Amino acid sequence: xxxxxxxxxxxxxxxxxxxxxxxxxxxxITLELPRELAACVERANLDPEVHVIALSGNGSGxxxxxxxxxxxxxxxxxxRLSTVPTGSPxxxxxxxxxxxxxxxxxxxxxxxxxxRNVRGFMSLFHSDKPTLCKVHGFCVAGGTDxxxxxxxxxxxxxxxxxxxxxxxxxSPTTSVWAYRIGIEKAKRLLFTGDCLSGKEAREWGLAIxxxxxxxxxxxxxxxxxxxxxxxxxxxxxxxxxxxxTITGQGLAGTQVLGTVFDGITRHTKEGxxxxxxxxxxxxxxxxxxxxxxFGDFGLSSFKG
Numbered sequence: 001x002x003x004x005x006x007x008x009x010x011x012x013x014x015x016x017x018x019x020x021x022x023x024x025x026x027x028x029i030t031l032e033l034p035r036e037l038a039a040c041v042e043r044a045n046l047d048p049e050v051h052v053i054a055l056s057g058n059g060s061g062x063x064x065x066x067x068x069x070x071x072x073x074x075x076x077x078x079x080r081l082s083t084v085p086t087g088s089p090x091x092x093x094x095x096x097x098x099x100x101x102x103x104x105x106x107x108x109x110x111x112x113x114x115x116r117n118v119r120g121f122m123s124l125f126h127s128d129k130p131t132l133c134k135v136h137g138f139c140v141a142g143g144t145d146x147x148x149x150x151x152x153x154x155x156x157x158x159x160x161x162x163x164x165x166x167x168x169x170x171s172p173t174t175s176v177w178a179y180r181i182g183i184e185k186a187k188r189l190l191f192t193g194d195c196l197s198g199k200e201a202r203e204w205g206l207a208i209x210x211x212x213x214x215x216x217x218x219x220x221x222x223x224x225x226x227x228x229x230x231x232x233x234x235x236x237x238x239x240x241x242x243x244x245t246i247t248g249q250g251l252a253g254t255q256v257l258g259t260v261f262d263g264i265t266r267h268t269k270e271g272x273x274x275x276x277x278x279x280x281x282x283x284x285x286x287x288x289x290x291x292x293x294f295g296d297f298g299l300s301s302f303k304g
Contacts, residue, residue, distance in 0.1 A: 006033040008058075009040045014051040014228040016044035016129075020146075023059025028067030029142045031113070034120020037146070041123040041131070051228045051235060053131045054220070055124065055150055061137025063146060065165070069283040101272045110263030117145075118173050118255055124149040125176075125243070128236050130227055134220040136213065140195065141165050145174045151239065153207040154220045155198035161206065162195025164291055168274045171265050175258035179246050181205050195296055 006027075008019045018040045020027035044050045057063055098109045124131040124146065133150035139161040147153055147161070155161065163172050166189075177186040181204050189196070202210035211219040227235070265271050278286040 002039075004036050004040070006030060006036050007040065009043065011044075011047065011050060014049060015224055016040075016047065016050045016053045018044075018053060018055045020055075020057040020063055022067075023057075025067050026061060026064030026138070027057045027059060027143070028064055028069075029117070030067050031117070034117040038120045038123040041127045045128045048232075050129060051230065051232050052224055053124075053127060053129055054134070054224050055131060055146065056134040056220075057136070059137075062133075062135040062139040062159075063143030064138055065141025065143050099266060099275065101275075105263075105267050107260060107263050110266070111259055114173050114259045114262055115256075117142075118259055121145040121149045121174050122255075124151075128239070129232065130235055130239055132220070132224055132227065134216065135159050135161060135198070135207075136216055141170060142173075144172065148176045148180055148206075149174055152223065153201075154209045154211070154216070154223060155201050155207040156213045156216045157197065157199045157210050158213055159198035159201075159210075160195045160296075161198065161201050162189060162193065162296075164193040164195065164287075164294075164296070165265075166190045167193035167290055167294070168270045169265055171258050171261035173255065173259045173262050175254045176251070178254075179249070179251065192294065193291070194294065194299060196299060200299055 004021075006020065006022055008017075008021050010017050018037065020033075022028060022030075041053060044053045097103060098106055124133075130152070131150040132152045132154065133147045135147055135153060135155040136159055137156070139147050139155075139159060141163060144161060144163055163170070163177070166172070172190070177190060180186075185204055188194075196204060196206065198207065198210040201207040209219060209223065266275065274286055274290065277289065281289075
């Protein structure tokens with residue numbers, strides 16, 4: 001297997017462990033990450049010793065979403081654009097030019113890029129073997145694509161999970177929210193971009209279990225070990241059986257729509273304004289200004 005740059009892979013007994021490993025960047029998603037994820041999942045599926053795949057993140061949180069700091073700040077700055085190195089996660093010749101407000105937007109450029117990312121995330125869903133995800137700290141924006149494409153989610157009580165880009169500059173491309181928690185709860189979160197605490201995520205049915213931070217590893221490992229005891233053939237049949245319920249409801253078509261919408265969100269009046277603000281003040285400041293009025297953390301903390 002080629003050298004991994006965004007994650008690590010190891011097998012311990014019957015468990016294949018995939019760990020997102022860019023902690024200095026909040027395990028932010030690059031174009032490389034979904035491809036490495038799919039390769040790791042395939043490696044586990046081809047290993048007859050592996051019964052279950054355990055996904056987690058290194059550092060202070062699971063995943064803070066797409067690593068957009070450089071791209072958002074660079075898009076409207078020709079001087080910075082010229083400094084982007086060839087082969088970086090940002091494509092200066094295609095992706096950047098396609099996001100210029102004074103140019104012609106080709107939606108299929110966006111779709112070609114993001115649909116490949118969706119296939120990488122969905123490798124967790126389509127994996128022959130069960131995929132269990134452990135979330136601590138934060139799991140927001142694109143990070144939820146990995147967590148929610150996994151079969152089972154165990155989360156820390158104090159973790160933060162949600163999709164704030166629903167407010168501007170994003171649409172959930174894997175589009176699994178309604179399938180995980182139902183249309184009413186999905187609308188509640190996506191109409192506001194609000195996040196849930198880990199404890200709320202369990203109460204809403206988004207996670208199978210939550211635990212105090214100091215007990216998270218223990219609870220996750222107990223579940224992983226119980227799944228790993230099962231014969232691989234039984235695990236594969238049970239997963240195929242249950243997944244048919246979702247695929248039969250039209251998930252593939254929903255994901256096409258969600259991926260196209262994701263490109264559209266970056267080319268609305270509000271999307272261009274957000275992009276301009278990121279170029280002027282920095283991406284983190286633009287996100288802070290977008291999210292501060294909502295007083296984010298968990299639903300129980302909202303005052304209005």
